[in-house]
Amino acid sequence: MHELSIATSIVEIAAGHVLEAGGGRVLAVIVRVGRLASVHEGALRSAFDVAIADTPLAGSELRVVAVPVRIFCRSCAGERELAGIGSLACPTCGTVSGDIRAGTELELESIELEPPDTSTIGAATTGPVEIATP
């Protein structure tokens, strides 16, 4: 369950950015997970739900963008997307390539915050926030 370590890191980094941006209710956290990163999306989701408890991210949703592997094929002189991860062979010509251009990433891409409520502009945003049940 290394996904819990990853989820904890996501929460730490995201909470820092939310605080820096002046706070606000977090709607969603968007991460990019390469298919070669050895991370299971379901396990990461479960771990995220555990990791966000009692943090500024409580109640938020994790959106996982699965990134397929892309190699640079020298024979074809171009990038090729692979259907799976069991072989780095070019789907067009079959040449195996170790030149991986995408598919190993483990990145926190962005955070979605609730839009500012115009009726309370000027009010403190760091106080207790009511969490709406989904």
Add this chain to the structure above:
Amino acid sequence: MSDAASPLPRILEVRTKILKKNDEIARAMRGRFEAQGVVVVNIVSSPGTGKTAFLEETLARLHARGIPVAAVVGDLETDNDARRLARSGVPVRQIMTHGLCHLEAEMVQAHLDGWDLSGLHYLFIENVGNLVCPTSWDLGESVRLAMLSVTEGEDKPLKYPGLFNTADLVAITKIDLASACEFDRDLAVANLEVVRPGIRVLETSAKTGQGIDEWLMELDGRRLRGR
């Protein structure tokens, strides 16, 4: 209460590596290791591949040649492996992860605390037996050695491409049992080649000593080349 056209959410662009903190610690450790001239080997495999036996043989031979080495070993529980490895006469420390399925840079750093690494030729880190979870955790190593035993089957690299893809070197272990297991060496190498093109593969047996000298020569070469 809300408007029909609800306002769009505010987007904070982050674009940060999730394991940034681990990467930073690993980078700092790598810098220190390089400055001290220590080649650090992170050994990864599934449980039962023979990491400890391989390391026992490695440490014993290096120690016998008067080459200064040390090891840290990660396990969920027990210090059995550290005690086994310490019999070789080299300094060994055990990292007990208490359930965590992989080592992280911070744990290695904490266990190296107060240890004078200067003068060491090699530091071996035996990771927790697992072919999935250690993939993304850089431990500041110079060499990631992935292992595969003949008893596990030739298709291990295809089943765990993520980890094998991060390896710098592969050791096939228990090669003395190859014929009993009807192990197809060429197939295993071909499977490694499609997930990690150009990878160097060593065939070893800690029991008979086959391939261990070749492994030590490989290490020596890497040390001379500075990685």
